Amino acid sequence: MSNADKRVSAEVAGLAGAVERVAVDLAIGEEPAGFVVALEGDVKSAEPRD
Amino acid sequence: MTDWTIQALGRAIAARKISPVEATQACLDRVARHDGRIRAFIRVDAEGALAAARTLEAELAAGRSRGPLHGVPLAYKDLCCVPGLPTSCGTRTSDYFTSPIECTATARLRDAGAITLGKLNMTELAMGPFGDNAHHGDVQNPWKPGHCSGGSSSGSGAAVAGGFALGALGSDTGGSIRLPAACCGVVGLKPTYGRVSRAGVMPLSWSMDHLGPLTRTVADAALLLEIVAGHDPHDATSSRRGVPYYQRTLDGPIAGLRVGVPENFYFDGVTPDVDAAVRTAADVLAGLGASVAPIRVPDPRTLADIGNVISRSESAVLHERLARDRPHELQPAVRARLEIGFHISAHDYLQALRLRSRLAREFLAEVFAEVDALLAPVIPEPAPALETAKSGSVDDVVARMGRFSRLTRPFNTLGLPALAVPCGFSGDGRPLALQIVGRAFDEATILRLGHAYQTATSWNHEGPRL
Numbered sequence: 012m013s014n015a016d017k018r019v020s021a022e023v024a025g026l027a028g029a030v031e032r033v034a035v036d037l038a039i040g041e042e043p044a045g046f047v048v049a050l051e052g053d054v055k056s057a058e059p060r061d
Numbered sequence: 062m063t064d065w066t067i068q069a070l071g072r073a074i075a076a077r078k079i080s081p082v083e084a085t086q087a088c089l090d091r092v093a094r095h096d097g098r099i100r101a102f103i104r105v106d107a108e109g110a111l112a113a114a115r116t117l118e119a120e121l122a123a124g125r126s127r128g129p130l131h132g133v134p135l136a137y138k139d140l141c142c143v144p145g146l147p148t149s150c151g152t153r154t155s156d157y158f159t160s161p162i163e164c165t166a167t168a169r170l171r172d173a174g175a176i177t178l179g180k181l182n183m184t185e186l187a188m189g190p191f192g193d194n195a196h197h198g199d200v201q202n203p204w205k206p207g208h209c210s211g212g213s214s215s216g217s218g219a220a221v222a223g224g225f226a227l228g229a230l231g232s233d234t235g236g237s238i239r240l241p242a243a244c245c246g247v248v249g250l251k252p253t254y255g256r257v258s259r260a261g262v263m264p265l266s267w268s269m270d271h272l273g274p275l276t277r278t279v280a281d282a283a284l285l286l287e288i289v290a291g292h293d294p295h296d297a298t299s300s301r302r303g304v305p306y307y308q309r310t311l312d313g314p315i316a317g318l319r320v321g322v323p324e325n326f327y328f329d330g331v332t333p334d335v336d337a338a339v340r341t342a343a344d345v346l347a348g349l350g351a352s353v354a355p356i357r358v359p360d361p362r363t364l365a366d367i368g369n370v371i372s373r374s375e376s377a378v379l380h381e382r383l384a385r386d387r388p389h390e391l392q393p394a395v396r397a398r399l400e401i402g403f404h405i406s407a408h409d410y411l412q413a414l415r416l417r418s419r420l421a422r423e424f425l426a427e428v429f430a431e432v433d434a435l436l437a438p439v440i441p442e443p444a445p446a447l448e449t450a451k452s453g454s455v456d457d458v459v460a461r462m463g464r465f466s467r468l469t470r471p472f473n474t475l476g477l478p479a480l481a482v483p484c485g486f487s488g489d490g491r492p493l494a495l496q497i498v499g500r501a502f503d504e505a506t507i508l509r510l511g512h513a514y515q516t517a518t519s520w521n522h523e524g525p526r527l
């Protein structure tokens with residue numbers, strides 16, 4: 012395995028590990044669109060003009 | 062004139078003290094004199110800019126004004142599709158990105174009277190925080206030649222700092238507006254995800270990309286945001302939320318606003334001059350009546366990792382053809398970063414997207430129950446020397462890229478608005494900067510804080526001597 016391949020493998024494994032660590036108790040109902048819902052629901056901003 | 066603000070030039074043009082043609086010619090002259098060395102532009106459109114200026118001048122003569130941007134020369138990162146100009150995205154291919162529609166943001170600015178000077182240099186494919194580019198030249202820091210301009214919107218930062226354009230647009234997937242703004246001593250605003258349409262802009266990661274202004278002052282950033290923000294049917298991710306009149310609330314009091322200074326992560330390993338400048342800025346805001354207090358924030362490393370899974374996966378898909386068919390055209394570090402995305406599993410990508418939802422919800426609930434804004438550094442050190450940034454193995458460079466952008470990336474994962482504002486200089490004259498982060502869609506508050514800080518200080522009063 013080349014150095015480049017080793018680096019890619021190590022980085023991908025690191026990212027996969029990060030996902031696995033925090034996803035352990037992820038709710039079944041959690042979906043990607045929840046991100047936009049979270050942003051749109053977080054309102055305390057200046058008065059809209061339109 | 063080239064060291065004026067957009068607001069000042071707009072007023073002078075409206076008062077017929079200077080004409081759009083004179084303003085445009087002054088910028089073009091400055092570019093011709095200095096940009097051979099700075100390398101902020103990939104393409105200057107002198108002919109198109111002067112033609113637009115003559116049209117706008119005729120409109121004024123006929124008593125018609127399009128508003129505060131009428132006749133103001135701007136320039137755009139070379140990933141915005143502007144009719145008549147190729148879009149290289151910093152690659153070797155001059156027309157790498159084509160789009161059936163023009164960039165909505167630049168079209169809105171043009172309709173508001175802005176003049177397009179040309180397309181600005183950038184890191185190849187917007188992948189890199191230093192501003193080096195093997196195809197179009199490394200963008201030099203106008204304050205300190207031989208040093209990084211920051212990236213990936215390197216030309217945007219340098220063009221505004223150097224007085225080549227009164228303002229610019231950049232894009233930000235991991236810090237690419239805020240990093241060059243910080244390195245070049247100008248203001249950079251990454252708006253909330255969905256606040257500004259990305260239609261007609263080369264995507265790097267559709268979940269993490271943001272488009273926003275770089276300007277000399279916070280007030281100018283507010284002006285440009287007011288024009289480019291708002292729903293766009295060409296961008297499904299653009300919010301339908303109404304756009305406030307940001308300029309009207311800029312001068313509002315900041316007394317009582319709660320500003321949190323993170324006690325974990327954001328000051329770890331930053332150089333003493335950066336640490337001191339940002340903490341002094343916090344004192345300035347406290348002196349203006351803001352309630353400044355330390356706060357512990359959810360682990361930003363997790364946010365950065367989750368963001369990396371998403372952005373690496375998406376960028377590999379988007380730029381697969383170049384990476385697979387013509388890898389030799391890509392700079393080694395860019396190729397190495399793209400390669401990661403080909404090996405991330407669909408499982409991990411989708412889990413990361415689901416995690417992002419939860420992490421954003423938790424961050425908003427925990428942090429913004431306590432504060433109205435966060436204050437942190439943008440860059441962990443003043444702009445490094447270009448040779449230092451590029452030195453060593455590909456692994457060295459990639460690792461260095463990650464360290465340099467570690468303070469900005471978490472807010473791309475969160476999609477929150479973040480404003481970079483100059484807050485001093487290192488002992489050898491390199492700009493320092495603070496980052497103000499707000500609630501989703503609350504650009505008004507971070508602009509107000511940034512404007513109050515800029516009004517109370519003088520870091521933006523003088524530009525670099527080229």
